[in-house]
Amino acid sequence: MRTGLFGGSFNPIHFGHLRAAEEVREALGLDLVYFIPAALPPHKPGDTLAAADHRLHMVQLATKGNRHFMVSDSELKRAGRSYTVDTIRHFIATMRGRPELYLLLGTDQFMEFETWRECDEIMRLCNLAVHYRPRAGETDSDLSLAAVNRFGYVKEGEHYTNRGGRTLSVIPTTFLPISATMIRGKLALRKSIRYLVPGDVADYIERHSLYL
Ligand code: ATP
Numbered sequence: 001m002r003t004g005l006f007g008g009s010f011n012p013i014h015f016g017h018l019r020a021a022e023e024v025r026e027a028l029g030l031d032l033v034y035f036i037p038a039a040l041p042p043h044k045p046g047d048t049l050a051a052a053d054h055r056l057h058m059v060q061l062a063t064k065g066n067r068h069f070m071v072s073d074s075e076l077k078r079a080g081r082s083y084t085v086d087t088i089r090h091f092i093a094t095m096r097g098r099p100e101l102y103l104l105l106g107t108d109q110f111m112e113f114e115t116w117r118e119c120d121e122i123m124r125l126c127n128l129a130v131h132y133r134p135r136a137g138e139t140d141s142d143l144s145l146a147a148v149n150r151f152g153y154v155k156e157g158e159h160y161t162n163r164g165g166r167t168l169s170v171i172p173t174t175f176l177p178i179s180a181t182m183i184r185g186k187l188a189l190r191k192s193i194r195y196l197v198p199g200d201v202a203d204y205i206e207r208h209s210l211y212l
Helices: 015-028 052-063 084-094 119-125 140-150 180-188 199-207
Strands: 002-008 032-037 069-071 100-106 127-131 154-156 159-161 167-171
Touching (some): 002 015, 015 032, 015 100, 015 127, 052 069, 084 100, 140 167
Parallel strands (some): 002 032, 002 100, 032 069, 100 127, 127 167
Antiparallel strands (some): 159 167
């Protein structure tokens, strides 16, 4: 089973996340993509974080109707900060058979990947699927240099491979320049967020007066 793991604060989930996940799934032929909301993301300030339950519900609403998209509350059930390496171990321990895991992340996260807890172990346990999320001044070759020089991958055709045989795939996806920060900013100003997030998510945010 080729299984994608897509973690994030999803505060809230938006079409940028969903479209990237759909295109990565299609490009790599993944059977499933698990969306995994983080309890306490290690790299984010907590003051604007909506309650875990709300973020989980919004991810459920956003992904329903796509039979390849699943939601996991495994990080929300664990106490403390959400470290991806623990999540990967959880999936390996609990999934039936021998899942082939692909960790989905944007280029912004890949470029700071060495700051992640046990990043070497993550690259040993699973494949990386990096979707392109442009940042000012950053190019494709920065990413390729990082893959080879910082993370020890070797380029092999379309993919990079590491010594353990795990791959790194860089997938050019349709970039929708939406961020959760932008959405929270609009809500704080009582502006519309329609068509930046699925309609059910916009309704949920309104019903629960989130991010005001
Ligand atoms: P915030 O604005 O609160 O920092 P965010 O919109 O960046 O949040 P996260 O939940 O932090 O969303 O992101 C989870 C994952 O989704 C990360 O790997 C990030 O690179 C990716 N991502 C976020 N926004 C987009 C987007 N518009 N297009 C593609 N990938 C995205």
